[in-house]
Amino acid sequence: MPRRHIRVTGAPEAPLRAALTALRTELGVAASFPPEALAEAERAPRFPSHDATDIPFFTLDPPTSTDLDQAMHLSRQGTGYRVRYAIADVAAFVVPSGPLDREAHRRVTTLYFPDLRIPLHPALLSEGAASLLPDRDRPAVLWTIDLDEDGRTLAVDVRRALVRSRAKLDYAGVQREIDAGTAEEPLALLKEIGELRERLEVARGGISLSVPEQEIIERDHTYELAYRAPHPADGWNAQISLLTGMAAADLMLAGGTGILRTLPTAPDGAVGRLRRTAQALHIDWPHHVSYAELVRSLDPHRPHHAAFLQECTTLLRGAGYTVFRDGALPPLTTHSAVAAPYAHCTAPLRRLADRYASEICLAAGTGRPVPEWVTAALDTLPARMAEGTRRAGTVERECVDLVEAALLKDRVGEEFDGWVVDVEERRPAVGTVQLESPAIIGRIEGTERLPLGERLRVRLTQADPGAAKVRFMPA
Known part of the structure; x- marks a missing residue:
């Protein structure tokens, strides 16, 4: 689910950049890794026996990204579609309870500051050996999801595989190709499948936030605020990730063991505050219009709409991780924004829980027992993730405060x-x-x-x- 994206420009010695550096020191956020974790990261991974390197995968990320968790290939399958989604196999590199694993449990998530990110794993893994960079063989967790002509899931297969991405694409370039009609079928189908999944999302009452990126631009020692509205391709790409997360949740629920990403319905107080924010930003929100309908009507290219979409992320703050085992399903299994059961499994380079979710799905998909190292950590994982999520939230709030102070300092x-x-x-x-x-x-x-x-x-x-x-x- 989305977070607030803030980016700053300017020299490292500029007041805002210096304040961000001081904030990292204050919060005790360390970029460096212990020597023993770095040493483990240099070891060769365990390569899977299934070879899928003949499939021409591509990645779709911001142009400067090098920590590439996902690669996809889309094709027609009868009257429907086949989605192949390869997820970086972090477990192929990390020894359970080893130095890398211990450090990942300490960090929990990648932390995003407006000027840099503090990674969950060492860069030589997250931006190197484990990243699905083009023209390199990589171990992956390969999802194959068959859809009918309306985009509904028909069949799911998940297994370990060796994959090879052919291209590192970015959202703006993909959007241009699709709009111009020059995209080849695997890329052109991103729009076709993405729009089908968006229609299904509307039908089930789900909502995806198209959160713009805030950019803080320094000019003559003053700062200006600008927004970068997402492309439609951002949303279509997100639908593939959501599709996989929903398939993962269904596999776990069927297998009786899992870790879900759950979110109860937002309390009236939170919605009331958001209504007041809409009023402040001159956004018309009639009482008969639902939150989902309003969000879908907004134009992220308009600054006030963009600002409101940033505030909409506050309704996601009640999300948590829910563990279950041995067939005893929890009372809450759904994520209210997704409007379905959902699991985090597509970003293991940046989120600790995803590595565990992948292992549970691999076991459920093949009928094998869940690995002991996974079940041993399962009960403590929600608290660990909550702690890491709180830390990430603190980073976000403090960064927003710093950015707003910079904008108004004069x-x-x-x-x-x-x-x-x-x-x-x-x-x-x-x-x-x-x-x-x-x-x-x-x-x-x-x-x-x-x-x-x-x-x-x-x-x-x-x-x-x-x-x-x-x-x-x-x-």
């Missing part, structure tokens, strides 16, 4: 029009304000009860990316 004392979108229950003079322009959210502290859901003229009292977060007071 405007302390100015007044802005905003809307009060949240008020603390025990301190009704303290809350959150959403500015109309720029589309920034900040803390507001007054001396009287704040008018929740109402427009308010506010004054910026502090904004320093090196020391102080953005703060407002009623004007």
Whole structure:
């Protein structure tokens, strides 16, 4: 599921870049790996016996990405389609309970800062030997999913295989080829299958967030905020990943053992806050229109719509990992945004749980027992993932605070029009304000009860990316 994408430009010594470096020190985020983990990462992997290198896979990622978790090949199959989705086989490199495994359990996820990322695995693995880079043989977990003419799943096969990607593609280039009608069939089918899966998502009540990337541009020692709207190809690619995650969940549920990504329905309070944010950003949200319908109507190319889509990610904060075993299914098996059972399994280079999910699916698909090293870690994995997710959330929140402070650092004392979108229950003079322009959210502290859901003229009292977060007071 999406996170907020923020990217900054500028020299390393620029105030915002320096503040991000200081933030990593403050949070104790270390980029380096222990020597013993690096030594293990240099060992040769265990190669699978099934050879699928004749299939011309391609990867689809941002142009600068080198940690490539997934490669795909799409083809017609009778009146339907065949989706082959190769996932980097991290377990082929990592020894259970070894130095790499211990370090992965400590890190849990790749951490994304606006200026760099702190990887889950050493770069020589995540951007080298395990990455599905083009023209190199790689061990993979290969999913083969057959679909009918409407995009519904007919059959699923998962096995270990040796694969070889033929091309590293990016979203803009793929979009141009598909729009121009010059894409060859395996790539052209991305649109056809992606749109079928999007229609099925709408029918089951699911919702995919097309979250724009925020870019912070430095010019003459000031910062400007811009958004990069995703291409339709981003969404079609996400549908292939969702398809695989749903197939993984179904395999686990049928096998009686698994780890699902679950999300209960958002509480009324969270939806109410989002409605107030929509009002602040002049987005019309009639009460008879559902959240899913509203999101599908938004245009991420419009800055206020883009800002609202960023805030929509707050409804995903209740997501967690749910373990079950021996056929005892949990009370909640679905992810409310997917509107179906779902599992994280397609990003093992960047997320710890995916390696375990792949092993459970491989066992379920072949009728073999789940490996002991997987079952031994299963009960503690949700807490480990929750801890890592909280850390990633802290990084995201702190980065957003720094970015917003950088954008407003020269405007302390100015007044802005905003809307009060949240008020603390025990301190009704303290809350959150959403500015109309720029589309920034900040803390507001007054001396009287704040008018929740109402427009308010506010004054910026502090904004320093090196020391102080953005703060407002009623004007």
